[in-house]
Amino acid sequence: MSVTVSPFRGAITAGIASINARGLTPIQWAEAAAQCAQAFHIYGIGDPVVRSAAALGGIIALHSTASTDPSSVITAFKLCASAPVDAEGPASIQMEGRTALRLATHAAILNSRGLSRTLLTTVERELTAAIAGPAPTSMESALENWRTATALIGGSPLETSPHLAVAIASTQIELLRRSRDLLSVVDINPQIPGSPDRLRSSIEANIQAWSKAADRWYDMSLTTVAHDAAHTTTHRLALAATELSTALTDCLPPGRQLDALVRTGFGGNLVAGIVASGRAQLNHSVVVPTACSLEMVAAHFTEHRYGPPFRDRTTSPSPDHPALVDDSPTAIHIPSVTATLPHHDKDPSDTAVTAPHAVPVRWLTRQEENELAQRRDAGTIAQAALDGDPTARNLAANATQTELQALALAGRGAVAQLVAAMIPTMQSTNRWIARDERADALQSAAVDVAAAAGRWDPAKGARWLSFAWSTSWWASTDSRKAIDVRPIPLDVDLDRTGTRLQTEPPGPEQALLEHLEASEQRHLLHQIRALQGDEIRSELLTVVLEYHGLTGEAPKTFAEIAHERDSSTSTIVRRYREGIRALRRAVPASPTTSEPKPWRRPEHTPHRQDSTPRR
Amino acid sequence: MTSTSNAAVGQTYVLLREAAKLMRGPAGDALHSDVRIKIAALQLLSLSLVGDFRNDCAFTPPATVAACLELAEIQTSAWDLGELPDAAMGFVLALAELNRALSDGRRS
Incomplete structure (x- = not known):
C-alpha cells in the first residue's frame, strides 16, 4: 500500500x-x-x-x-x-x-x-x-459539543420550536451568568488589550436580552400545541447539555473555566442566539445583536500571546467581588459526580480510595460496570488467597502480599461503587413506603444489592442497573412485608380485639372454595398447554410454568431457573413478564382470577376502624 | 419513546420548564450555579423524551423551583422503571440526584 x-x-x-x-x-x-x-x-x-x-x-x-x-x-x-x-x-x-x-x-x-x-x-x-x-480540557470539549449540537439544530430545515428555544435560552443564560460570576474572582492579565468592565457589561446586556427573549418564547410555548422539534437533534442537544452540566461541576480553577468559556464564545452563544431566534425572526432578534457585540469584546480575551488572560486570585475575595461559591445558607453545594474509578496501582494504605464518603454516585456506563466486575472478581480471588485458600493461592502464585492486599482493597471498592451507583434508584423506588419505614426498607435493599453485587455476572448480558434494580425493589417489598406480618405483641388480648388465629381445619365453605380454585387452576393449565407456538414462545411458557410449579415439579424461584439455564435472573424475570402478558392476551381471564402484578405498587390498605368509643 | 404515557412525560416536562423559568428570575439567585445548569440540562432531557406533547395539562405548576423539582421526581418515580430506555432512566436518576442534593443543601 x-x-x-x-x-x-x-x-x-x-x-x-x-x-x-x-x-x-x-x-x-x-x-x-x-x-x-x-x-x-x-x-x-x-x-x-x-x-x-x-x-x-x-x-x-x-x-x-x-x-x-x-x-x-x-x-x-x-x-x-x-x-x-x-x-x-x-x-x-x-x-x-x-x-x-x-x-x-x-x-x-x-x-x-x-x-x-x-x-x-x-x-x-x-x-x-x-x-x-494546549490540549482541550473536558470543559472545552463539552462546550464545543454543545455548540455543535446547537448548530445542528440550526442547520435543520425545520424552524426552531419555542419549546426548544426556551430550553436553549435557559442553558445559555446559565453559561453567561457563570462567566459573569467567574469574572469577579479572577485577575485579568494587564497586558490584554481588552477592558474587563466592558466585557462584564456586555455579558450583562446579553443576559438581559436572553431573559427577555426567553420569557417571550416561554409564553409562546404555553400556547403551542405540539413539540415539533426533530427528535434526533433534540436528543443530541440534551446529551450535550448533560455533558456540559457534568463538565461544569468539575473542579477546574476559575481562570481555566473562564478561559474555556471565552475561547468557545461562551459555548457558541452567538450560534445559539441565531438558532433560538429562528430564521423568520432573525432580523428582529434582541439576542443576536448583543451576542455579536459580546463576541467582539470577548475576542480580546482570547489572546494567549502574553500568557493566560485570566489568573486565579490568590487573595480572598473582597466584598465588592463575591466568591463564586456562595457560603450563605441558601446556597446549595452539589457534590462532584465525576470522581475517577479506583485503580489497582494505588497504595493500599490510601483509605480515601475506598472510604464510603469517597465513593462517587453516578450513572455507570457498560464499560465501567464491566471494569468494576473484573476488579471485584480479582479482589475476591486475592482475598481468598490471603485467607489461605489453596486454589486461589495457585491462581495468584506470582503476586506478592502487598499486591494481593491492593487487589482485595480494590475489589471491595468496586463492590462499594456498584452499590453506591444504585442508591438514587433505591431512594426513588422506596418513595411510596411510609416515611418512618423508609430507612429500614432502604437498608434492607442496600444489603440485598450488596449481595447482588457479589453474584452479578456481566457475561450473562444483564446490565448492573437492571439486575440490581429488581433486587432492590424486591428487597424493599420484602421489608414492607416483614413489617406487615410483624408478630402480634404478646400483651394483646385476641378475644377482646375480635381477631382469632385459625388453628382448626377448614370448614365446608372454605374447603369448597379451595376445591374450586384447584379446578380453575387445572382448567387454566389445560388451556395454556393447548396454546399454539404462534401465540406464545415456548421459552416464555416454560419459565411461567416452572415458576408456578405447573410442570409437575416444585415451584422454582427466578434465581433457580436462571441458574439452570445459565442466564441472568433479570432476563428470566423479563421472560416471565412477557410470558404472563402473552398468556393474558391468549387466555381471557375473568376479573376475579387476575392477580395484582408483583412489581406494581401495592394499593393502600384502608385504615383500620378505630374501635375506641368517641367522646 | 417510553412505556410511560406521553401525558405523564409531558407533565414532567412542564414542571421542569416552570422550574427553569423560575430560576431565571430572582429565585435563581439563591441557587448555586451548578444546580441551575443541571436544571437547564434536565429541561432539555425531558423535552427530548416528550413524544407528541400537547399543552393541555390541566394542572398549575408549583410556585418554587424546589417544589417543581420535587413534584417532577414524584411523577417520575411512578414511571415503570423496569421498561424505561437508557435515556429516560438516566433522566430519572439525574432528577433524583439533583433533588437529593437540593434537600441536603436545605437541611445543612
Whole structure:
C-alpha cells in the first residue's frame, strides 16, 4: 500500500492560493468545512473544533441564497478523504487538517460581512488556538459539543420550536451568568488589550436580552400545541447539555473555566442566539445583536500571546467581588459526580480510595460496570488467597502480599461503587413506603444489592442497573412485608380485639372454595398447554410454568431457573413478564382470577376502624 | 419513546420548564450555579423524551423551583422503571440526584 503522510497538503496549497486570489464565498467554505469533517471522520479523528465548524457551515449554507460554485479548495478537501494515509500519524494529519481549514476560513472571511463574518472569525480564532494551544480540557470539549449540537439544530430545515428555544435560552443564560460570576474572582492579565468592565457589561446586556427573549418564547410555548422539534437533534442537544452540566461541576480553577468559556464564545452563544431566534425572526432578534457585540469584546480575551488572560486570585475575595461559591445558607453545594474509578496501582494504605464518603454516585456506563466486575472478581480471588485458600493461592502464585492486599482493597471498592451507583434508584423506588419505614426498607435493599453485587455476572448480558434494580425493589417489598406480618405483641388480648388465629381445619365453605380454585387452576393449565407456538414462545411458557410449579415439579424461584439455564435472573424475570402478558392476551381471564402484578405498587390498605368509643 | 404515557412525560416536562423559568428570575439567585445548569440540562432531557406533547395539562405548576423539582421526581418515580430506555432512566436518576442534593443543601 502506498503511504501518503499528508493528505491535506493539497488543501493547504489550495487554501493559500485562494487567499492570494479571490477568496471563498461563505457557502463554498461551508462545503469545504463539511468535506474536512468528513475526511476527519474517515480517518477516525474526533475533533470537536472541526465538527463544530462543519455544523456552523450548515447554518451559513441555510442562510445563504447563493449556489455552491465549484472551487479548487472544495475539490482538494474531497480528495483528502480518499487519500491513503499513514496509520501512525493521526496527530499530524489532524494538525494539517486544522491548518487547511483555517486557511480556507481566512479565505472566506475576505469575502464575507455581517453575521457570517463574525461567525467565520470565531471559527478561525478557535482553529488557531487549537493548533497553537494546549490540549482541550473536558470543559472545552463539552462546550464545543454543545455548540455543535446547537448548530445542528440550526442547520435543520425545520424552524426552531419555542419549546426548544426556551430550553436553549435557559442553558445559555446559565453559561453567561457563570462567566459573569467567574469574572469577579479572577485577575485579568494587564497586558490584554481588552477592558474587563466592558466585557462584564456586555455579558450583562446579553443576559438581559436572553431573559427577555426567553420569557417571550416561554409564553409562546404555553400556547403551542405540539413539540415539533426533530427528535434526533433534540436528543443530541440534551446529551450535550448533560455533558456540559457534568463538565461544569468539575473542579477546574476559575481562570481555566473562564478561559474555556471565552475561547468557545461562551459555548457558541452567538450560534445559539441565531438558532433560538429562528430564521423568520432573525432580523428582529434582541439576542443576536448583543451576542455579536459580546463576541467582539470577548475576542480580546482570547489572546494567549502574553500568557493566560485570566489568573486565579490568590487573595480572598473582597466584598465588592463575591466568591463564586456562595457560603450563605441558601446556597446549595452539589457534590462532584465525576470522581475517577479506583485503580489497582494505588497504595493500599490510601483509605480515601475506598472510604464510603469517597465513593462517587453516578450513572455507570457498560464499560465501567464491566471494569468494576473484573476488579471485584480479582479482589475476591486475592482475598481468598490471603485467607489461605489453596486454589486461589495457585491462581495468584506470582503476586506478592502487598499486591494481593491492593487487589482485595480494590475489589471491595468496586463492590462499594456498584452499590453506591444504585442508591438514587433505591431512594426513588422506596418513595411510596411510609416515611418512618423508609430507612429500614432502604437498608434492607442496600444489603440485598450488596449481595447482588457479589453474584452479578456481566457475561450473562444483564446490565448492573437492571439486575440490581429488581433486587432492590424486591428487597424493599420484602421489608414492607416483614413489617406487615410483624408478630402480634404478646400483651394483646385476641378475644377482646375480635381477631382469632385459625388453628382448626377448614370448614365446608372454605374447603369448597379451595376445591374450586384447584379446578380453575387445572382448567387454566389445560388451556395454556393447548396454546399454539404462534401465540406464545415456548421459552416464555416454560419459565411461567416452572415458576408456578405447573410442570409437575416444585415451584422454582427466578434465581433457580436462571441458574439452570445459565442466564441472568433479570432476563428470566423479563421472560416471565412477557410470558404472563402473552398468556393474558391468549387466555381471557375473568376479573376475579387476575392477580395484582408483583412489581406494581401495592394499593393502600384502608385504615383500620378505630374501635375506641368517641367522646 | 417510553412505556410511560406521553401525558405523564409531558407533565414532567412542564414542571421542569416552570422550574427553569423560575430560576431565571430572582429565585435563581439563591441557587448555586451548578444546580441551575443541571436544571437547564434536565429541561432539555425531558423535552427530548416528550413524544407528541400537547399543552393541555390541566394542572398549575408549583410556585418554587424546589417544589417543581420535587413534584417532577414524584411523577417520575411512578414511571415503570423496569421498561424505561437508557435515556429516560438516566433522566430519572439525574432528577433524583439533583433533588437529593437540593434537600441536603436545605437541611445543612
